[in-house]
Amino acid sequence: MPNEKTETPEPPAEDMVARSAPRLTFAAPVVVPSLVVLGLLLVGCGLFPQQADRFFSDMQAWVVGHFDWFYSVAVTLFLAFLVLVAASRFGDIRLGPDDAKPEFSFLSWTAMLFAAGMGIGLMYFGVGEPLQHYLKPPTALPDTPDAAREALQSTFFHWGFHAWAVYGTMGLVLAYFGFRYNLPLTMRSGLYPLLQQRINGPIGHTVDAFALVGTSAGCATTRGDGAQPRA
């Protein structure tokens, strides 16, 4: 791919796989379906933005309307789970062989954590979220000291332990099975205790393709959002 930097309108999915040159390390059963789905989404959302928006927004609203409780319970569960694991003897297990040494210094490590996780949101919502809660608080009266207190409390809640419990849970699962069980560092490896050798089959490919499309869509929309005018 000498020209992969140029902005071609469509990712050349078939072309990619046809050239299975030795310099290619893509796993075709993951990449091909992912690119096809991503391409279809792109065409769908690009050609019919209104319809797609309405359809997916309705879907999202339905999910929020019916499963809001599940989100709260699940995310709290992740936090409790991590605290439990850290407090238990499992906390002594090293992510890697027993003699593995960390690759990055503690400072670089934390710096990398921020930048990847939360950088952009922090910039926008640092001012925005508390102020919006202050004007429209969940329980207090708007525009009062109570509202200010609740605004910051809510903001802390949304940006505090829970957010990092979600990231931490996923990260721990990946790191643990990746470095300790020596499985590939992808989401399917986390299902190893459930599926065992079947993670190498269609279920595993599907899970990874799902993660790939999800990550691409997440990155692209955030970046797109950020490129919206702000003046």
Next chain:
Amino acid sequence: MTDWNTDTALFRVAVVVVVVSLAGLSAASGLDKGVRVLSEFNLCLSFVLLAFVIVCGPTVHLFQALSENVGNYLSGLAQMSLRTFAYESPQEPGWYGQWTVLYWAWWISWSPFVGMFIARISRGRTVREFIVGVLLVPTAFNLLWMTAFGNSAIWIDTHVAQGALAQTAGNVDALLFRFFEYLPWAKAVSWLAIVLIAVFFVTSADSGAYVVDAIATRGNPRSPVWQRLFWAAVLGVTAAVLLVAGGLKALQALTLGAALPVAAIMVALCWGLWRGMQADRAHSAQELAHATNFWSGQHWRKRLEQIVHQPTREDVLRFMHSVVLPAMRDVAAELDRRGVQAHVQDDTATGEGEGEAASVRLTIPMAELRDFVYGVRPVRRKLPGFMLTEVAQDEERRYVVEPVTFFADGRQGYDIQYLRGEELIADILRHYERYLSVSADRRTQLLNRAPGHTDPA
């Protein structure tokens, strides 16, 4: 704050192209250099911005607020965590769905990406280090940040701007820059913020390309650079096409809706992780067999033969008769000669089946204390099918039988099938020595005077 016409599609696409190119450049230089240098640069820059806001904002109020915010947060943590507004809607209808649930969906939909990335950089840390680091460090920074910006904004709105700042609250992009206008050097600070945001974009895009490539190659650590550039381009094209044609909102809604199955998968992942760590602990907790303490290189062929052989009940009884009993009788005779009463009991003939019924034991009685007992009994242990080496596959041979020790004080016994006569005597003497030490220790008296676990009922 700029005079450029930022509304044109061309401008937005240009932004995407610049970001992608920088991300590609950073990605091409490898994770160590590209992302790390940019991340550290940005961390320094955000500390500068944070310090600026704290110093130029209502400094004392911010520290007071920080303390109170942390207190409110921690005290409300359990209640907020599980609050679903089941009994009454929030005062602002939809608040729960539009904020909390949406945030949770947002974090979850990003978790394969961020999770993969933080996993990648955490090899070699312990699980506890990882959890404490990931939960505490970014959270502490976020809380400090939110206090500095949020409380400053509210303070400025009520004390300086008389509500003018809040009027822009609906537009978070513009709001940040309106906020800076109430601080000194607004122009310079705004530019600093823009640089910060731009670098955040580049590092996110860079990490995004990195993570997507890792998924696409099933975690192959040696993937060629062009593949990462390819993914950077795919992400860029997706963003650019949607920016020009519209549909960003749709894709975003899809991503958030898709968080539900991911959350369900993550619950399964937690369970799997627990099972995995249980297996891990069980594996590393397995110590070298007690009976191998005595081994030197002598008789190694015989020992290897014993290791490979899967003993039956007959083998064990033969061992007990030919090795254990003579050894115990030697010890008892020697003790008698020195005026210590001791006797050996052989129940193998009378006892049926496994357990104490078919045991042999050496007992050294002691007045007022529980006796010293060193006993050996055959114990059956089930083997998984694939471990069975010997021909017989009938029900009987799903088990191996091992001679296992037992003691009057109920301590865990162990397999002694590899011991030779003198080694067994050494083992008995070690336990007898320990018994005497413990008996002399006043701290253990309470337990020593209780009936032993091997006493006849």
